[in-house]
Amino acid sequence: MHKTLTAFATANTPPGFDFPRPERLVEGNPQRVTWNHFERDGMSAGLWGCEPGAWRIEFADDTDEFFHVLSGRIRITDEGGLAREFGPGEACVIPAGFKGVFEVLETVMKHYVFVKRGEMR
Numbered sequence: 001m002h003k004t005l006t007a008f009a010t011a012n013t014p015p016g017f018d019f020p021r022p023e024r025l026v027e028g029n030p031q032r033v034t035w036n037h038f039e040r041d042g043m044s045a046g047l048w049g050c051e052p053g054a055w056r057i058e059f060a061d062d063t064d065e066f067f068h069v070l071s072g073r074i075r076i077t078d079e080g081g082l083a084r085e086f087g088p089g090e091a092c093v094i095p096a097g098f099k100g101v102f103e104v105l106e107t108v109m110k111h112y113v114f115v116k117r118g119e120m121r
Contacts, residue, residue, distance in 0.1 A: 008047060008111070011037045020055035026101055028053030042116035047109065054103035057094075062118040065094045072108030077101045 013035045020030065030053030037046040048067075057076075059065070068091040076092070077083040078100040085105070086092055096117070 006038045006045075008035075008037050011035070013037050013046065020053070024056040026054035026056060027103070030055075030104055042118065043114065045111070045113040048112050049107070049109045050104045051107050052104045054101055057098070057100060057102045059094060059096055059098045060116070061097045063114060063116045064096050066113045066115075067092060067094070068111045070109040070111065072110075073105040074108050074110075075103040075105055077103070 016034045016036065018032050018034075020032075028051075030051045032048065032050045034049075035047040036044055038044060047070075067086075069086050069088055071088055073085060073087045075083050075085045076094070078098065084092070
């Protein structure tokens with residue numbers, strides 16, 4: 001297998017568009033866009049954007065997400081009511097099994113990395 005770098009700035013990845021599932025919506029119906037630039041062995045990485053809105057999230061027990069906010073602002077509230085906000089230059093890990101509410105306060109763009117441990121080799 002030929003190994004090459006995946007440079008996000010020059011990747012020619014087509015965007016994928018979606019919306020939160022209706023049963024998870026809390027506020028609005030924000031359109032989300034994803035450029036999944038890299039995927040292999042249970043790991044995916046790319047760029048994600050979303051307009052303002054909020055929905056409930058439930059992470060699988062084997063999947064963690066690291067993200068780094070490029071622009072905009074989000075708030076993540078856990079099941080216990082603890083809320084944290086993240087803006088440009090800030091990063092976070094959402095752990096496997098996390099449940100809560102994901103809220104986009106200002107249109108956001110972020111880099112993300114998902115790691116699904118059950119598929120790692």
